[in-house]
Ligand SMILES: [Zn+2]
């Protein structure tokens with residue numbers, strides 16, 4: 259039983275990693291074959307709850323609505339930079355650490371305000387959607 263849930267956890271982690279620039283609802287996640295073939299709905303919920311509390315994935319309100327989307331967070335990398343979200347296609351862009359530092363310094367300098375990069379998402383349009 260233990261081994262079984264470890265396998266599910268690994269499968270889910272790999273799934274989230276390979277979709278790390280997307281934000282998906284539980285419904286959407288459950289529809290991928292690799293998930294639906296291997297994990298029951300209840301096990302999916304259980305595992306995701308655990309991954310959320312472990313900080314492996316992050317939960318966001320979908321465009322301010324009542325639905326939630328989930329995204330993989332690389333704790334080592336994502337803790338140090340800002341994220342940009344395209345309101346057209348939902349894509350998440352990871353700003354690099356230098357650019358994050360630059361933006362933070364600029365705002366600190368001009369407005370004497372410290373941005374919390376863990377809680378901040380900048381909304382806009384990606385290259386594809388702005389054309
Ligand atoms: Zn990131």
Ligand SMILES: [Zn+2]
Pocket residue numbers: 344345346347348349383384385386387388
């Ligand atoms: Zn876009």
